Amino acid sequence: MKHHAEFSLDMGCLSLDINQTFDHEFIMISGENGSGKTTFLRCLAGLEKKVQGRWVLNDVVQLDSASSLCVPVHERSVACVWRDAALLPWLNVQQNIELGIRSQDALFFSNLCEALHISHLLARYPAVLSSGEAQRVNIARALCRQAKLVLLDEPFSAQAPAMRQHLRQWFKKSQQEWAIPIIMVSHDLEDVHALADQHWQMQAGRLWQL
Amino acid sequence: MLDPLLISLKLSLITTFILLLVALPLAYVLAFCSFKGRTALEVLVALPLVLPPTVLGYFILVMIAPNTLLGRAWQDVFDASLAFSFSGMVLASVLYSLPFAVQPMQQALRAIPKAWLEMAHTQGLDFKQRLWLVILPASKGGVLVAGALSFAHTMGEFGVVLMVGGSIPGETKVASIALFELVEMQQGAQAWWLSLILLAISFVMLSVVYSVNRQRVGLFK
Numbered sequence: 001m002k003h004h005a006e007f008s009l010d011m012g013c014l015s016l017d018i019n020q021t022f023d024h025e026f027i028m029i030s031g032e033n034g035s036g037k038t039t040f041l042r043c044l045a046g047l048e049k050k051v052q053g054r055w056v057l058n059d060v061v062q063l064d065s066a067s068s069l070c071v072p073v074h075e076r077s078v079a080c081v082w083r084d085a086a087l088l089p090w091l092n093v094q095q096n097i098e099l100g101i102r103s104q105d106a107l108f109f110s111n112l113c114e115a116l117h118i119s120h121l122l123a124r125y126p127a128v129l130s131s132g133e134a135q136r137v138n139i140a141r142a143l144c145r146q147a148k149l150v151l152l153d154e155p156f157s158a159q160a161p162a163m164r165q166h167l168r169q170w171f172k173k174s175q176q177e178w179a180i181p182i183i184m185v186s187h188d189l190e191d192v193h194a195l196a197d198q199h200w201q202m203q204a205g206r207l208w209q210l
Numbered sequence: 211m212l213d214p215l216l217i218s219l220k221l222s223l224i225t226t227f228i229l230l231l232v233a234l235p236l237a238y239v240l241a242f243c244s245f246k247g248r249t250a251l252e253v254l255v256a257l258p259l260v261l262p263p264t265v266l267g268y269f270i271l272v273m274i275a276p277n278t279l280l281g282r283a284w285q286d287v288f289d290a291s292l293a294f295s296f297s298g299m300v301l302a303s304v305l306y307s308l309p310f311a312v313q314p315m316q317q318a319l320r321a322i323p324k325a326w327l328e329m330a331h332t333q334g335l336d337f338k339q340r341l342w343l344v345i346l347p348a349s350k351g352g353v354l355v356a357g358a359l360s361f362a363h364t365m366g367e368f369g370v371v372l373m374v375g376g377s378i379p380g381e382t383k384v385a386s387i388a389l390f391e392l393v394e395m396q397q398g399a400q401a402w403w404l405s406l407i408l409l410a411i412s413f414v415m416l417s418v419v420y421s422v423n424r425q426r427v428g429l430f431k
Contacts (some may be wrong), residue, residue, distance in 0.1 A: 045332050073331040086329035090347050099343065100333035145334060 031202030046073040079147035085138040087126035152184040214388035229311040237315035267373025299375035318352020362415035
């Protein structure tokens, strides 16, 4: 199944001009700071309000400026892992992960927590987590939605090398199992080598495949 | 001395309850929505902070006089005058204390990190869920502060309640007016006790405000 993203967005300091089609692949995006990588992910998630274009995921139109169609952010089946873990401090780890989950798949949940090495943290609160642990909880919270597309913005940046290696292997294996597209922004070439089915380069708001 | 104190407490409780209901949506609109006339609305809400209480009281009195639309409607429905009544005093107190409720809530809402709101949105939470699960828990300190300030401010009202409620014993004579009358009648001992009670209430309310504010700073660290 093909997915198609066509965006144009003028933010003053940056003009985004994207036209890409992709399949159920692991797509890595790299590029310089400020080139528009995160903005592109935000467009896919629906967080950029002024974006124009057309975005089709699994044959479902998410955005079509020509017909003024825009699926609200919360109705899009897109799981997002942003750089800021944004864990809610008054909820413990388990409650944070379950935020917005309507029906809990207990087996998926426990496997996920085990794979991300956070099973022992479920009763703790964000204030006592290390940045690496918070980042893994952030990943678990997004993946728990079992969405049709996963967006990852530098998801391993706070991880120790051994954990990074483990997460790469786990993500690669899981992506094939889930058969959904995953788009990940990373500056780390090792991530690209280990994970990428496709490698896209972003420069000054334009995206092309390497 | 007890009657005016009880009327003040009743007035403060009712005013605070109404303000919490009215101020939250208003604060939300002012914190998150941009629209034409937003500045005018913000100024209107803040006006009681700078307007002399007697001026505001006079306007409200004119607005609720029996020959006005509001005054007549009230008379028809409740068969009583809104001017110089406890209900009129509640209306005046709500308007007078509005900025003390709206502004702390507005600040608390604005202080919620954008990342939390966007995360909640991309986690699939609709507006109602975001409100209950993220926005209200994150701003509950502001709501508490708004409640405490509204209560304390209403307890200390003088000019507005005197203009709108008059000073009818057992009905609209509140503690601050009773204190003024006690001093006028040179009843020093009673005036002293009433002042001490009002001072204690204000002290407790401000203690709530400061301790909640300290906890809020910790929440967003």
